[in-house]
Amino acid sequence: MNKISRRNFNSITVKGIGGAAILSATPFACALGANQDKKSLGIALVGLGSYSTYQLAPALQDTQHCHLAGIVTGTPEKEKIWADKYNISSKNIYNYKNFDEISNNPDIDAIYVVLPNSMHAEFCIRAAKAGKHVICEKPMAVSVEECDAIINACKEAGVKLGMGYRLQSEPYTQQVKRFVKEKTFGDINFVSADAAYRSGGNPDQWRLNKALSGGGALMNMGVYAIQSAIYGTGENPISVSAQEFSTRPEYFKETDETITAQFEFPSGAIGNISTSHNFNANAMYVSGTSGWFRLNPANNYGPLSGETSKGDVLKFPHESQQKLQMDDFAKHVLFDEPNIAPGEMGKRDMMIVEAIYESIAKGGQKIALDFEPEFGFGG
Ligand code: NAD
Numbered sequence: 001m002n003k004i005s006r007r008n009f010n011s012i013t014v015k016g017i018g019g020a021a022i023l024s025a026t027p028f029a030c031a032l033g034a035n036q037d038k039k040s041l042g043i044a045l046v047g048l049g050s051y052s053t054y055q056l057a058p059a060l061q062d063t064q065h066c067h068l069a070g071i072v073t074g075t076p077e078k079e080k081i082w083a084d085k086y087n088i089s090s091k092n093i094y095n096y097k098n099f100d101e102i103s104n105n106p107d108i109d110a111i112y113v114v115l116p117n118s119m120h121a122e123f124c125i126r127a128a129k130a131g132k133h134v135i136c137e138k139p140m141a142v143s144v145e146e147c148d149a150i151i152n153a154c155k156e157a158g159v160k161l162g163m164g165y166r167l168q169s170e171p172y173t174q175q176v177k178r179f180v181k182e183k184t185f186g187d188i189n190f191v192s193a194d195a196a197y198r199s200g201g202n203p204d205q206w207r208l209n210k211a212l213s214g215g216g217a218l219m220n221m222g223v224y225a226i227q228s229a230i231y232g233t234g235e236n237p238i239s240v241s242a243q244e245f246s247t248r249p250e251y252f253k254e255t256d257e258t259i260t261a262q263f264e265f266p267s268g269a270i271g272n273i274s275t276s277h278n279f280n281a282n283a284m285y286v287s288g289t290s291g292w293f294r295l296n297p298a299n300n301y302g303p304l305s306g307e308t309s310k311g312d313v314l315k316f317p318h319e320s321q322q323k324l325q326m327d328d329f330a331k332h333v334l335f336d337e338p339n340i341a342p343g344e345m346g347k348r349d350m351m352i353v354e355a356i357y358e359s360i361a362k363g364g365q366k367i368a369l370d371f372e373p374e375f376g377f378g379g
Contacts, residue, residue: 194283223353
């Protein structure tokens, strides 16, 4: 079995989550120093597509600890529309070419990269080099190598790095983590997680273009299923075996349509995930030695819904997941609260994605994974 080396991964994790050790040793101590006086983090969104337009920008009108301070767009027509709608000063508007000048802009503390997947690494690294904190959308990049490059750039610049993993800040998901941690349903021995939607329409969309997406359903929705399997057990997997299915090859010319994968966890628990761009699925189920719980839906923008074998129906007030997520990151930067979705988590998930593709390429062979047990608990 192939073993993936994670030596760098572990040492970065330990220091990265604490943060202080890295920051004091770097030339860009300004990143934390400047923010200590601020009450609200100024965020610039890079890439004004559907997620920025319909989720992130509206959420940033309600956040307590950060606000929309700037935009970076490759589409000149969007500049005035966004400036008028969100009262953004022209000095806080950038394009992909002059983006690096953002380093001189004190209104912008953090850059949120919301571009097609293969552009994440370039813009996260440029943001870090500009001395700005970084939030990176999922999937973190299109390879583990790129994840390392992002993590290292942020480390060298002394800036914080967070993933756009909105569910990490979401109350139903946090209840799942509590169930697991407190062993409310005993020791977990099985998890299943499904994250999928049926894709149609424009065959030229970037998600179907491997150079821009890095992959298909697995890169897009599969990351949610991987995350569910991990916070559903509170463990990182020690092996994965995977299968790919294709029923519409004329539409999915370059990218995977449907993937299933099975995990083994250190405790002996097993997991089964599915992800697809061909069918709809949005659920997780966890079985323990003394009961079960499930979320359905488990990974849309909410409200989520859940129930347990004790007859409980989970009920939490609904708030924008993106608002909660961006405020959590801002609290990490401003008040040194824990980074609940660090870059290392994005890298871990990319390592699993690569192992899944490797298993498929080897006809479903079991691929060993070797993560430090401390890292990623509940994540
Ligand atoms: P989108 O297609 O709606 O927007 C993409 C943006 O990138 C557009 O503004 C487009 O102009 C710009 N762009 C720049 N260069 C481009 C190129 N070469 N080809 C295509 N577009 C280009 O995509 P989206 O749904 O907003 O997704 C953007 C990122 O956000 C992706 O990484 C995606 O995985 C992530 N996302 C995350 C969530 C979540 O729930 N966390 C939800 C949706 C999307």
